[in-house]
Amino acid sequence: MTAETPPTDFDLDHFLPYRLDRLADRVSEALAHLYEAHYDLNVAQWRVLAWLHHRHELTAKQICASTRMDKARVSRAVQVLEGRDLIVRRPSPRDQRLHELRLTEAGQALMVELVPQVRAWEAELVAPLTTDEYRRLLDMMGRLERRLQEGE
Amino acid sequence: MTAETPPTDFDLDHFLPYRLDRLADRVSEALAHLYEAHYDLNVAQWRVLAWLHHRHELTAKQICASTRMDKARVSRAVQVLEGRDLIVRRPSPRDQRLHELRLTEAGQALMVELVPQVRAWEAELVAPLTTDEYRRLLDMMGRLERRLQEGE
DNA sequence: CCTGTATGGTTTCATGTGCAACTATTCAGC
DNA sequence: GCTGAATAGTTGCACATGAAACCATACAGG
Structure with missing residues (x-):
């Protein structure tokens, strides 16, 4: 399993966490262009x-x-989306503590427009793979x- | 290429950017335990x-x-590491604008201790793969x- | 019921980060 | 050799984020 990495040196290009992070970062950044620029979403x-x-x-919670x-991060995102009328948030009749979230018509419309673009972009990305x-x-x-x- | 994802629904578990981000996040978090807790490094x-x-x-720059x-982020990390005498920073004799960075004895010692742990941890992580x-x-x-x- | 505890979600606060403006140094063109 | 553009790195600022404190609701045990 260590055949690729010589024992003395620490070759980051063969270090999975580094490679994973770099790729995820690039993918995330490129994808973000799709929804940031045109739809003003973070x-x-x-x-x-x-x-x-x-x-x-x-x-x-889900x-x-x-x-x-983080739940704080979700909470804030929800507030913005609700303010933009892209989602609605109503307390569950069963349990007033939790709030059911769903897309509004506008939110649905936005996603119907955006999702195909995102999928097309992904298809383009993974085109070099069979x-x-x-x-x-x-x-x-x-x-x-x-x-x-399992470790955590 | 789209055989896995039905055309009407948007299944995030088969959406590479999402999966990549989730995995990178978990890996990064787990790895961070190794150097945060014991060595106080971000x-x-x-x-x-x-x-x-x-x-x-x-x-x-490199x-x-x-x-x-970001260069600001690197700059700040360098300042902290220099303050802890883990690296030295000296202006290049050729070009005073750029500063050559290298590990001090202490920095070297830290890495000699830490790197094997990190490698062992990675080996453990990828053990399920051939x-x-x-x-x-x-x-x-x-x-x-x-x-x-190539796209960017 | 009433009290204590657990839970979903919000807010506060400290921190890390990116962008943009800035400083210092180099280098090209005249 | 000056002047102006480019480059390496730092700093100020505004913002997003995570941890912890907090609020409201639910629920269990006496």
């Missing part, structure tokens, strides 16, 4: 919208779990994530 | 040390390029990065 806001688009109705964002490679990539990433979860 | 400081350990002598960090898979993973990531570079 990363947190985009993620909230994406999850609401995906799951239809969620509470802030979004925290899905996105690994379908099989892409599948393997996600699979390996999944195994690494699971390993981190 | 991410920026760790990266500067790692690159100086790797390359022996660099300028702030570290910016390697790490994709050598070949690991190689392919880095290769795929490299291709994705190159794709982003």
Whole structure:
């Protein structure tokens, strides 16, 4: 497993955390152009919208779990999105502590417009990979994530 | 290439940027425990040390390029590390604008202690992957990065 | 019921970061 | 050799973020 990295030196180009961070950063930055420039959304806001688009109705807590964002960060993103009438937030009738979030018509419309662009962009990004490679990539990433979860 | 994601819904678990970000975040967080708790280094400081350990002598500019960090961020990390006598910073005799950075004895000693722990931790992380898979993973990531570079 | 505890979410505060303005040094063109 | 543009690095400022304190609601045990 260490065949790639000589034992004496510390070659960062073969160090997974570094490579992962660099790639994630570049991907994130490039993707952000899609929703920042045209829709004035920051990363947190985009993620909230994406999850609401995906799951239809969620509470802030659930979004925290899905996105690994701090609850304060989610709270603030929700406030902005609500102020822009892209989502609605109403206390659950069952439990007044939690608030059900969902897209408004406007929010839905925005996502219907934005999501295809995002998907097209991703397709462009992963074009150099074969379908099989892409599948393997996600699979390996999944195994690494699971390993981190069990450790913590 | 889109066989995995149904065309109507937007499944974030098969969306590479999201998966990449989540994994990088988890890896980064776990790794940070190694150098934060015991050595009181933040991410920026760790990266500067790692690159100086790797390359022996660099300028702030070169570290910016390697790490994709803002020059202000590098500058501040350097100030802290210099204050802790982990690195030295001297103006290049050739060009007084740029400052050559290198590890001090203490910095070297710290890295000699820390790097093996970091490598062991990474080895543990990627243990579920075969050598070949690991190689392919880095290769795929490299291709994705190159794709982003040519686009920008 | 009433009291104490747990939970969802908000707000406050300290900190880290990026951008832009700035300083110091170099270098090209005249 | 000056002058003006370019470059390495620093600093000021505004903003986003995370941790912790906080508020409101729910719920369990007496």
